[in-house]
Amino acid sequence: MRASGSGxxxxxxxxxxxxxxxxxxxxxxxxxxxxxxxxLALAGGAVVLVLSLAALLAQWxxxxxxxxxxxxxxxxAPSFAHWLGTDxxxxxxxxxxxxxxxxxxxxxxxxxxxAVVVGTVIGSVAAYYGGRVxxxxxxxxxxxxxxxxLFLLLTLIALLRPSIWIIMAVIGLTGWxxxxxxxxxxxxxxxxxxxVLSARALxxxxxxxxxxxxxxxxxxxxxxxxxxxxxxxxxxxxxxxFLGLGVQPxxxxxxxxxxxxxxxxxxxxxxxxxxxxxxxxxxLAYNLLGEGLRDALDPx
Amino acid sequence: xxAYLIRRLLISIPLLLGILCLSFVMLKLAPGEPTxxxxxxxxxxxxxxxxxxxxxxxxxxxIYVQFGRWLWRVARLDFGRSYSPDGRAVLxxxxxxxxxxxxxxxxxxxxxFSVAVPLGxxxxxxxxxxxxxxxxxxxxxGFATPDFWLALLLMILFGVQLxxxxxxxxxxxxxxxxxFWAQIWDLLSHLILPILVASFxxxxxxxxxxxxxxxEVIRQDYIRTARAKGxxxxxxxxxxxxxxxxxxxxxxxxxxxxxxLGGSVFIETVFAIPGMGQxxxxxxxxxxxxxLMALVVIGASLSLLGxxxxxxxxxxxxxxxRVSGKEGR
Numbered sequence: 001m002r003a004s005g006s007g008x009x010x011x012x013x014x015x016x017x018x019x020x021x022x023x024x025x026x027x028x029x030x031x032x033x034x035x036x037x038x039x040l041a042l043a044g045g046a047v048v049l050v051l052s053l054a055a056l057l058a059q060w061x062x063x064x065x066x067x068x069x070x071x072x073x074x075x076x077a078p079s080f081a082h083w084l085g086t087d088x089x090x091x092x093x094x095x096x097x098x099x100x101x102x103x104x105x106x107x108x109x110x111x112x113x114x115a116v117v118v119g120t121v122i123g124s125v126a127a128y129y130g131g132r133v134x135x136x137x138x139x140x141x142x143x144x145x146x147x148x149x150l151f152l153l154l155t156l157i158a159l160l161r162p163s164i165w166i167i168m169a170v171i172g173l174t175g176w177x178x179x180x181x182x183x184x185x186x187x188x189x190x191x192x193x194x195x196v197l198s199a200r201a202l203x204x205x206x207x208x209x210x211x212x213x214x215x216x217x218x219x220x221x222x223x224x225x226x227x228x229x230x231x232x233x234x235x236x237x238x239x240x241x242f243l244g245l246g247v248q249p250x251x252x253x254x255x256x257x258x259x260x261x262x263x264x265x266x267x268x269x270x271x272x273x274x275x276x277x278x279x280x281x282x283x284l285a286y287n288l289l290g291e292g293l294r295d296a297l298d299p300x
Numbered sequence: 301x302x303a304y305l306i307r308r309l310l311i312s313i314p315l316l317l318g319i320l321c322l323s324f325v326m327l328k329l330a331p332g333e334p335t336x337x338x339x340x341x342x343x344x345x346x347x348x349x350x351x352x353x354x355x356x357x358x359x360x361x362x363i364y365v366q367f368g369r370w371l372w373r374v375a376r377l378d379f380g381r382s383y384s385p386d387g388r389a390v391l392x393x394x395x396x397x398x399x400x401x402x403x404x405x406x407x408x409x410x411x412x413f414s415v416a417v418p419l420g421x422x423x424x425x426x427x428x429x430x431x432x433x434x435x436x437x438x439x440x441x442g443f444a445t446p447d448f449w450l451a452l453l454l455m456i457l458f459g460v461q462l463x464x465x466x467x468x469x470x471x472x473x474x475x476x477x478x479x480f481w482a483q484i485w486d487l488l489s490h491l492i493l494p495i496l497v498a499s500f501x502x503x504x505x506x507x508x509x510x511x512x513x514x515x516e517v518i519r520q521d522y523i524r525t526a527r528a529k530g531x532x533x534x535x536x537x538x539x540x541x542x543x544x545x546x547x548x549x550x551x552x553x554x555x556x557x558x559x560x561l562g563g564s565v566f567i568e569t570v571f572a573i574p575g576m577g578q579x580x581x582x583x584x585x586x587x588x589x590x591x592l593m594a595l596v597v598i599g600a601s602l603s604l605l606g607x608x609x610x611x612x613x614x615x616x617x618x619x620x621x622r623v624s625g626k627e628g629r
Contacts, residue, residue: 139314139315139318140318142315143315143318143319143322146315146319146600146603146604146607147319147322147596147599147600147603148558148596148599148600148603150565151580151595151596151599151600152596154565154580154581154584155323155326155584155592155596156326157584158583158584158585158587158592159326159327159330159587160330231444235444235446238446239446239448239566242446242448242566243565243566243569243581244585245581245584245585258448258449258452261452262452262570265452265455265456265459265460265467266460269456269460269461272449272452272453272456273452273453273456275449276446276449276450276452276453279444279446279449280441280444280445280446280449281444283443283444283446284440284441284443284444287440287443287444288440
């Protein structure tokens with residue numbers, strides 16, 4: 001493509017008085033201009049960045065060892081020594097929440113990663129081969145979509161016994177269907193666009209068209225969907241852990257701290273309030289970031 | 301329409317069979333099997349006894365034979381007996397919980413619709429006003445709030461700090477001895493918090509949908525015509541706009557059907573309400589396979605049915621969308 005492109009003489013091709021910019025450059029500048037204007041999305045991005053750093057640096061940021069218990073410091077209300085109080089065996093809640101952030105982020109990213117891979121592969125295979133294969137795969141997507149997700153999650157975890165890897169896998173493997181449909185639809189519409197037709201006319205191979213022209217463009221909406229998916233996965237993990245079917249204590253997760261909060265609801269409000277607030281802020285931040293990306297990448 | 305309905309129902313059958321097949325395989329592939337899982341058997345059963353049990357439950361047969369038999373039983377609504385110590389029929393266990401969950405969710409739906417639709421109309425007609433902006437904020441926060449956390453917050457505020465409302469169960473311990481009206485109040489006061497929490501997320505979602513739908517309708521030509529011929533704005537919005545905008549919102553009812561029976565897992569767990577959601581969590585914990593599978597079957601069937609209902613009702617309410625042979629996915 002590049003060789004033939006230079007043959008056209010880049011700058012000499014002037015359409016309606018506009019010099020066509022190289023595609024990538026054009027999209028990046030428009031993207032940044034759009035994205036920068038969206039203050040909510042910027043705020044969301046900043047929060048995501050801060051949270052990711054906090055999760056990465058939990059070891060150094062945490063004022064206490066998250067699993068160090070102290071029977072003399074049980075269920076202390078927030079104070080200067082323990083900013084967010086202590087739990088029922090005297091562990092520091094702030095430290096546990098910082099380590100919990102790791103779990104949330106890890107589950108969010110890994111499970112969405114699984115969903116993106118599975119969804120993209122199934123969606124592009126369906127779109128690429130079409131016909132029987134497409135029909136079969138899309139029926140499978142329908143089937144999975146009609147499986148009530150929470151039922152599927154709980155049943156799988158109940159049968160397999162919860163561990164963090166199982167949770168990531170199960171959340172990922174029950175969350176790829178929307179992505180598959182998205183990728184399929186995107187590819188089907190890209191297939192008919194001028195730049196693909198022209199590449200085909202120039203004699204590019206199917207494989208090259210797929211990997212160089214179609215997939216990179218189809219991945220744009222996938223990125224948006226994945227960002228929103230991280231929020232969903234974090235919510236799902238915290239919900240499972242809250243029920244006691246997710247991350248198992250003593251490993252801290254926001255969900256299982258909330259579960260302990262529920263057990264001590266009459267005496268220790270701080271155990272319930274702060275982890276939930278962390279979930280709310282994180283999910284909100286990812287949602288705002290995702291919406292902002294969507295608006296900036298697809299200024300319709 | 302009827303032909304379409306029948307066609308959709310026919311398409312659903314292989315989907316449902318697929319879901320059942322997948323569930324069954326999932327169940328069989330999971331490590332461990334019933335004769336080993338049951339604690340007391342594990343302690344005492346000899347190899348020969350275990351073999352007898354396997355034969356009794358047909359576990360020695362090939363998997364497709366087991367699936368066929370299971371399917372045949374499910375078709376006759378025989379879900380077997382619970383593995384829990386009470387050993388009751390699965391269907392009985394479910395039947396006694398359905399009214400509770402159903403009642404709770406119908407109340408919730410009524411509240412969601414009667415509040416979300418006006419809210420959506422208000423923010424659409426005042427687009428970009430302070431009210432609309434704060435509604436948008438509410439929607440974003442609503443999407444991000446875990447309902448079990450909201451439940452805990454309200455329990456702490458109204459139950460523990462203020463002491464106004466009870467925080468668990470459906471009735472007080474002395475329920476039997478209360479006068480009739482006191483009984484009604486007792487039940488209601490137990491329901492206020494769960495219903496409030498359950499409505500929250502749906503409220504955010506539906507009001508957003510109503511807003512978007514109305515905004516789209518307002519841009520249509522027939523609205524401009526209505527304005528141009530001098531109708532008062534009120535008539536334009538309510539008679540011409542809202543009537544059309546509410547269609548996609550109403551059809552969502554179909555999609556909410558599976559949630560009617562199963563969607564309240566968190567609410568029922570937090571508030572200790574003995575409904576379907578709580579049964580599901582309990583069964584998941586004790587790995588009560590017959591109950592789990594029955595709930596999956598019911599949930600999947602309702603979900604399929606709800607989808608069909610949503611599509612069909614869309615066609616019924618909006619004559620422009622006469623469903624042709626093609627599927628409108």
